Amino acid sequence: MYFTTATVLALASSVSAHTLMYSAWVNGVDQGDGRNVYIRSPPNNSPVKDLSSPDLVCNVNGGKAASSFVSAAAGDTLTFEWYHNTRGDDIVDLSHKGPIITYIAPYTEGNGASAIWTKIAEDGFANGKWAVETLVANKGKYDFKLPSSLAAGKYLVRQEIIALHEGDVAYSSNPARGAQFYPSCVQVEVTSGGSAVPSENFDFNTGYTYSDPGIVFNIYGSVTSYPIPGPEVWSGASSGGGSAPVASSSTRVASSTAVAAPTSTAAASTTAVASPTTTLVTSVRTSSAPAATSTTPSKPSCGGKRKRRSVSRAKKVKKTAIGV
Numbered sequence: 100m101y102f103t104t105a106t107v108l109a110l111a112s113s114v115s116a117h118t119l120m121y122s123a124w125v126n127g128v129d130q131g132d133g134r135n136v137y138i139r140s141p142p143n144n145s146p147v148k149d150l151s152s153p154d155l156v157c158n159v160n161g162g163k164a165a166s167s168f169v170s171a172a173a174g175d176t177l178t179f180e181w182y183h184n185t186r187g188d189d190i191v192d193l194s195h196k197g198p199i200i201t202y203i204a205p206y207t208e209g210n211g212a213s214a215i216w217t218k219i220a221e222d223g224f225a226n227g228k229w230a231v232e233t234l235v236a237n238k239g240k241y242d243f244k245l246p247s248s249l250a251a252g253k254y255l256v257r258q259e260i261i262a263l264h265e266g267d268v269a270y271s272s273n274p275a276r277g278a279q280f281y282p283s284c285v286q287v288e289v290t291s292g293g294s295a296v297p298s299e300n301f302d303f304n305t306g307y308t309y310s311d312p313g314i315v316f317n318i319y320g321s322v323t324s325y326p327i328p329g330p331e332v333w334s335g336a337s338s339g340g341g342s343a344p345v346a347s348s349s350t351r352v353a354s355s356t357a358v359a360a361p362t363s364t365a366a367a368s369t370t371a372v373a374s375p376t377t378t379l380v381t382s383v384r385t386s387s388a389p390a391a392t393s394t395t396p397s398k399p400s401c402g403g404k405r406k407r408r409s410v411s412r413a414k415k416v417k418k419t420a421i422g423v
């Protein structure tokens with residue numbers, strides 16, 4: 100019902116099916132199907148790989164304002180829910196290992212391709228697991244907090260999954276491979292909050308580069324740490340992620356005490372990101388040369404077994420769409 104003809108065709112002809120955002124939850128309450136309602140939904144679940152493209156920011160159609168906003172207060176827990184072809188399915192192929200990073204910007208009807216973004220949450224590789232693996236285990240749901248200091252107003256909240264299964268090589272050196280970005284922008288109206296205005300002024304098209312060790316990264320060796328790309332989590336933000344669902348009552352209580360917490364969180368993430376960088380640069384360099392061939396899986400991970408299932412799913416969808 101929510102699929103346009105173009106989407107159906109894109110799904111049917113797509114060799115590889117990836118991931119999309121379905122909805123947002125506020126303090127554990129589902130806000131309903133957000134696709135093209137409060138999410139600026141792209142026409143299909145394909146990735147963006149070109150770091151110079153404005154689509155890197157809010158995906159294809161990123162400049163098409165949606166009609167509604169998710170309404171939330173500063174300090175609330177938001178959950179963004181992802182899916183593969185239909186809600187609640189396998190979410191994303193587990194080959195698509197990588198981080199989940201969340202940014203915020205003052206609301207714009209434009210595509211967001213300028214220096215307006217601030218990072219409010221990030222999860223990369225921790226305790227032997229990638230953020231994507233945790234996302235799949237949590238049935239596509241990823242929790243983070245709106246900073247409790249955040250000023251009321253309208254915002255775009257952009258969450259991205261970066262799939263690194265072909266990320267051992269830069270897209271600029273081999274356009275058939277490269278890190279796959281799945282950005283999704285949600286329109287959020289913060290109804291009450293503090294006075295802090297996100298201030299990192301990050302620009303994806305210039306801030307993410309092909310020499311970033313978190314964008315050209317080999318996941319197939321023995322990974323011990325991963326440098327999440329982009330700026331540090333904003334010091335006005337409480338730390339992100341985690342997957343433990345937070346009950347709505349405790350969320351409200353937590354937000355009053357949360358103000359003190361960010362300092363230590365920010366400091367922790369600084370060291371976490373800073374120390375691996377030097378190690379990782381060397382390992383990336385080594386592996387991107389001849390070594391890449393041996394460490395790279397022989398079949399493209401987006402396709403393989405999944406192909407057939409995706410196609411049959413697409414057919415199912417097509418039927419439904421025609422029925423509607």
Ligand SMILES: [Cu+2]
Nearest residue numbers: 115116117401
């Ligand atoms: Cu994919």
